[in-house]
Amino acid sequence: MAEEENVEYGCEHYKRKCKLVTPCCDKVYTCRFCHDEKEEHTLNRKNVDEIMCSVCETKQPVQQNCSNCGILFGQYFCGKCKLIDDEDKKQYHCEGCGICRVGGRDKFFHCQTCDMCLPKKLENQHRCVEKMSRTNCPICLEDIHTSRIPSHIPSCGHLIHRTCFNSFIHRGHYACPVCQRSMMPMESYWRILDEEIASTPMPVEYQNFFVTILCNDCHQFSEVPMHPLGAKCQNAPCGSYNTCRSGGPVNRPVVREQTPNSE
Structure with a gap:
């Protein structure tokens, strides 16, 4: 028995002293992951009804101890999931x-x-x-x-x-790939963009152009000055730059008050 205890059983995924007899292809694998890596189909471990002892190679129904040599296959056993593991993972x-x-x-x-x-x-x-x-x-x-x-x-x-x-x-992505909402606090980065945009004025001919944006964080529309570095949500207290353009650009020239002409 001392010699058997020094033998490494199991695989990189699970430590156990038995193998699964797969019902889908009638082969023997240590676990479902080992099976799926080799085969072109996947194994549902709940369908496994037979295992093989790694010590005496006796095939038998799924259980925690070998019916032939009596060895314990693993400290953790779940008959519903057909899961046997000899490592304590608080399963x-x-x-x-x-x-x-x-x-x-x-x-x-x-x-x-x-x-x-x-x-x-x-x-x-x-x-x-x-x-x-x-x-x-x-x-x-x-x-x-x-x-x-x-x-x-x-x-x-x-x-x-x-x-x-x-x-x-x-890789520099911060928005959820499903809903595009920011996945972490971004306020410090928004402040950096505020400073960069303030220090990078648009050319005179584009300073009166505005775009309509939709904020991916608060889901509100707003109209903001056009700028290549970003479009900030104008709905307080949001202020997010995680926005997308939904309309524009629109030229809104500044209307200056005219003084009456003298005769």
């Missing part, structure tokens, strides 16, 4: 999500509207989006609900893989 099964989650049941709650588990600190303090996890990540287009990659929840409520979000921001 728990959520009936609402229909899958196992990690991080500890005491640190999360299930939002019925969003249809997913969220950190306790967001309870009654987040924007609900109907079944928001049942969509794909808007950046990589991969599944979010069953993904092992943590998700980021911007203020608009549209879920994005955390790795995708960090990469997106690093």
Whole structure:
């Protein structure tokens, strides 16, 4: 047994002493991710009814201990998800999500509207989006609900893989790819644009041109002077530069008062 304990079992995704016998192609893989990387179809692990012991290679129904050699396949076992893991990740099964989650049941709650588990600190303090996890990540287009990659929840409520979000921001994007709303506080950047626009006046022939804009943050229209560096929302207290042009340019010449001619 001491020799067996020194043997590395499992794969890069899960540490376990068993493998899945896949019903879709009748092959043996350590986990569904290993299967999906090799095959041209995906494996629904809930359809798995048979596993193979990695120690004695006995095939058997899904269970936590080997029916032949008695070895423990993994410390965590979920018969509903057919999930076996020998690493402590604070796993728990959520009936609402229909899958196992990690991080500890005491640190999360299930939002019925969003249809997913969220950190306790967001309870009654987040924007609900109907079944928001049942969509794909808007950046990589991969599944979010069953993904092992943590998700980021911007203020608009549209879920994005955390790795995708960090990469997106690093490339200079700040607006949600779904609704175009700013995903982080932008006030300091708006002040920089204020200063740049104030120090870069338009040529005289364009100083009377105005454009109509729609703000992606407050969803209000306003008319602003045309400027290539940006168009600032005029609706207080917004002041966002996250806007798009909806009309114009329109030339509005300044009307100067005329003095009466003397005879």
